[in-house]
Amino acid sequence: MFDITESAFAHRFLASAATLALAVSTTAINPSPVLAQEELNALVWCDHTDPALIEPFEKANDVKVNLKEYEGTGAGLSIIDQSRPGDWDVLVIDGVDVQRAVDKDILAEIPADALPNADIFSEVRMEANNTRDGKTYAVTEKFGYNTVSYDKTKVDPADMKDMSKLWSEKYKGRIAVYDYYLPMIGLTGIDLGKTTASLTDADLPAIKDKLFALKANAKQVSDVVSSQTALATGEVDIVFGGGEWLTAGLVKDKPNLDWVIPEQGAVRWAQSIGVMKDSTKKDLALKFVQYIVSPEGQARLATSSCYWAMPANAKADEHLSAEQKTALRWNEQADYLKRTQLYPIPSAELDAKMQDVWTEMLQN
Numbered sequence: 578m579f580d581i582t583e584s585a586f587a588h589r590f591l592a593s594a595a596t597l598a599l600a601v602s603t604t605a606i607n608p609s610p611v612l613a614q615e616e617l618n619a620l621v622w623c624d625h626t627d628p629a630l631i632e633p634f635e636k637a638n639d640v641k642v643n644l645k646e647y648e649g650t651g652a653g654l655s656i657i658d659q660s661r662p663g664d665w666d667v668l669v670i671d672g673v674d675v676q677r678a679v680d681k682d683i684l685a686e687i688p689a690d691a692l693p694n695a696d697i698f699s700e701v702r703m704e705a706n707n708t709r710d711g712k713t714y715a716v717t718e719k720f721g722y723n724t725v726s727y728d729k730t731k732v733d734p735a736d737m738k739d740m741s742k743l744w745s746e747k748y749k750g751r752i753a754v755y756d757y758y759l760p761m762i763g764l765t766g767i768d769l770g771k772t773t774a775s776l777t778d779a780d781l782p783a784i785k786d787k788l789f790a791l792k793a794n795a796k797q798v799s800d801v802v803s804s805q806t807a808l809a810t811g812e813v814d815i816v817f818g819g820g821e822w823l824t825a826g827l828v829k830d831k832p833n834l835d836w837v838i839p840e841q842g843a844v845r846w847a848q849s850i851g852v853m854k855d856s857t858k859k860d861l862a863l864k865f866v867q868y869i870v871s872p873e874g875q876a877r878l879a880t881s882s883c884y885w886a887m888p889a890n891a892k893a894d895e896h897l898s899a900e901q902k903t904a905l906r907w908n909e910q911a912d913y914l915k916r917t918q919l920y921p922i923p924s925a926e927l928d929a930k931m932q933d934v935w936t937e938m939l940q941n
Contacts, residue, residue: 615638615639615640617640617858618645618664618667619644619665619666620645620653620657620667620669621647622669623646624881625644625646625669625869625881626644627882627883629881630874631644633873634874638864640861642865650670650671650674653670654681654683657683663856663857665855665856666852666853666859667852667856667862668684668850670848670849670851671846671849672701672706672707672846672847672849676706678851683853683854684715684851684852684854685853686713686714687851687852687863688713691863691867692866693890693892694716696890697889697891698891698914701845703717706849714851717848717849718848718869718870718878718889719875719888719889720847721846721887722820722821722838722913723757723763723819723820723843723845723846724819724836724839724843724844724917725740725815725817725837725839725843726819726834726836727814727816727834727837728808728811728814729833731814731833732751732814734837737815737839739841743794743815743817744790750796752794752813753797753808754797754798754799754816754817755798755801755816755819756800758934759931760818761935762788762921762934762935764817764818765787767918769783773921774919776921776927781930781931785937788934788935792941795817796812796813805819805824805827808834809831809834821905822885823836823884824836826882826884826885836906838912838917843913843917844920845917845918846919847919851866870889871890872890875888875889875892875896876893876901877896879897879901880897885904887905887907
């Protein structure tokens with residue numbers, strides 16, 4: 578198997594310096610308070626470190642949830658490999674990598690009737706990823722898009738609905754390109770009329786040419802924090818590869834920032850959560866998973882201080898404000914889900930070739 582998330586799920590996230598500080602402060606397992614009766618150890622992404630999400634569960638269950646944040650599936654699996662059986666109770670993982678965890682036999686089966694599957698948007702249930710041989714090993718908890726973020730006071734919003742405009746002379750030197758090869762190759766392929774699920778070696782020459790042209794039109798190719806900062810400060814007017822996770826949490830302070838799914842479509846990411854097979858607290862771990870995918874937990878997760886994105890549970894809308902739903906484009910999800918595709922999931926050989934194309938583009 579291969580790791581398609583190695584360049585870090587910081588790739589979508591880390592929305593501010595304050596968030597970064599929070600992430601750093603939670604990378605080590607925190608000591609348990611004396612009064613807590615139980616502890617639960619979870620390997621998570623930074624959105625789960627928000628006290629507004631975790632504390633209600635802790636108080637309701639008289640438990641301390643010890644959180645360790647990681648970036649990239651390979652890093653998470655490495656932590657597990659170096660840990661003792663039973664050290665970890667809960668795992669948050671990229672939805673497309675759940676099968677990799679199943680291959681390693683580290684996830685416990687979750688009774689299907691213990692999850693609100695009927696309430697999860699059908700397009701992100703991802704049964705092919707979260708289940709195997711009729712058994713459920715994880716559940717989708719959050720999703721979003723790599724698409725186009727922009728300053729609507731500096732660009733023509735109508736142009737942003739046409740992905741091809743990003744290659745036009747009109748926006749030359751005004752674009753930041755998100756530095757993560759998979760979504761960007763997926764987006765470039767979509768602009769060429771290809772589907773992410775069927776990309777092959779034969780598609781790479783055209784994608785390569787398109788990427789080279791994109792870089793020539795851009796001001797910078799940069800990580801999430803740098804791209805977001807450039808957009809917020811006006812250094813660039815567009816972030817290609819951005820999305821609601823990059824701008825939604827900033828709308829209150831930066832109402833000029835916006836995002837859109839172009840007519841051609843975009844790529845969609847999703848994250849899943851599961852119970853560790855060697856956990857000695859499976860009941861409590863399952864209870865935590867159930868809280869995370871409950872309407873209340875989903876609303877808190879969707880608007881986490883680290884990054885905002887769509888909750889998988891459609892009933893979360895009952896716990897989100899009108900402003901929050903507007904920032905997340907809640908009423909447009911049915912259309913967005915139809916017009917977006919999952920990240921490419923290449924073979925190991927094709928993945929290496931894709932990385933080579935991206936590296937060559939960066940060095941050009």
